Amino acid sequence: MKILIKTAILGLLMMSLEAKNYEVKMLDLDSKNQTMIFEPAVLHIEVGDSVTFVPTHKSHWAKSVIVPKGASKFESKLDEKATFTFEKEGVYLYECPPHRIMNMLGFIQVGKAENLEQIKNAVPKLEKRAMTNQGRLEAYVKELE
Numbered sequence: 001m002k003i004l005i006k007t008a009i010l011g012l013l014m015m016s017l018e019a020k021n022y023e024v025k026m027l028d029l030d031s032k033n034q035t036m037i038f039e040p041a042v043l044h045i046e047v048g049d050s051v052t053f054v055p056t057h058k059s060h061w062a063k064s065v066i067v068p069k070g071a072s073k074f075e076s077k078l079d080e081k082a083t084f085t086f087e088k089e090g091v092y093l094y095e096c097p098p099h100r101i102m103n104m105l106g107f108i109q110v111g112k113a114e115n116l117e118q119i120k121n122a123v124p125k126l127e128k129r130a131m132t133n134q135g136r137l138e139a140y141v142k143e144l145e
Contacts, residue, residue, distance in 0.1 A: 003053070003111070006007025012129045013119075018048070019046075019048040019049050019050065019066070019085075020045070020049045020050075021049070021050045021051070021052060021083065022043055022045055022049065022050070022051050022052070023052050023054055024038050024039065024040065024043060024051055024053050024062070024106065025038070025039045025056050026053060026054065026055045026056060026057070026060035026061075026062065026063035026104075027037060027039055027056050028054065028056070028057045028059070028095055033089075034133070035102065035132065035133065036096070036099040036102040036103070036104040036109065036132075036133065037104060037133075037136075038062075038094075038096070038106035039102065039103075040106075041105075041106045041107070041136075041140055042106065042107045042109070042140050042143040042144065043106070043107070043108045043109070044139065044145075045086060045108060045109070045110055046088065046110065046111055047086065047087060047088070047089055047111050048083055048085065048086070049086060049110070050083050050084060050085040050086065051057070051083065051084055051086065051108060052081060052082070052083040053076050053081065053082050053084075054081050055079050055080065056074075058079055058094050059098055059099075059127070060078075060079065060089070060098075060099070061075070061076045061077060061078050061079070061080070061082075061096060061097065062074070062075070062076045062082070062090070062094050062095070062096060062106075063075040063076070063094060063095055063096075063097050064092055064093070064094045065093045065094055065105070065122075066091075066093040066115070066118060066119060067088075067090070067092050067093075068088045068089065068091070068092070068110075068113065068114060068115045069088075070088055070091050071086075071090065071092070072087075072088075074094070076080050084109065086110045088110065089110050089111035089112050089114050089119075090109075090110060090111075090112070090113065090114045090115040091107055091108070091109050091110075091113050091114075091115055091119045091144055092107065092108040092110065092114055093105060093106075093107055093119055093122065094106055094107075094108070097128055099114075100129070101129065101130060101131045101132075102130065102131065102132045102133055103126075103130035103132065103133035103134065103136045103137060104133075105136075105137060106130070106140070107119070107140055107141075107143075107144060108145065109144050112145075113144050113145055116144055116145075119141065119144065120141060123137045123138060123141055136144070
């Protein structure tokens with residue numbers, strides 16, 4: 001029994017050592033003069049990895065819009081750095097709520113894009129609501145697998 005417990009603990013430790021943390025910046029303006037943008041806007045990670053959202057200017061936060069079935073939604077607080085761990089495969093679509101009208105949305109693909117059709121179906125409606133940066137989401141979807 002002790003061997004089984006030790007093996008289980010060792011396995012959990014190994015998994016936590018392999019998990020990575022990625023950073024997504026919330027920007028008013030990026031190096032290409034694109035306004036109200038997440039950098040990177042499309043991120044590919046593995047199950048168990050985490051993402052830290054970093055507001056670089058005031059009035060930003062990250063909030064999930066679409067998550068894979070059975071996954072937890074997430075939301076950071078205004079102007080605060082926040083880290084979330086992703087435990088379910090699929091594509092997560094998120095936004096900066098005050099800048100959604102400017103198409104400030106991003107994607108995190110965790111493992112396989114199991115809900116890609118759901119994401120593709122949502123994009124035209126979201127693009128239609130954008131007052132600026134139209135076409136951004138359609139370009140991002142092409143980066144998903």
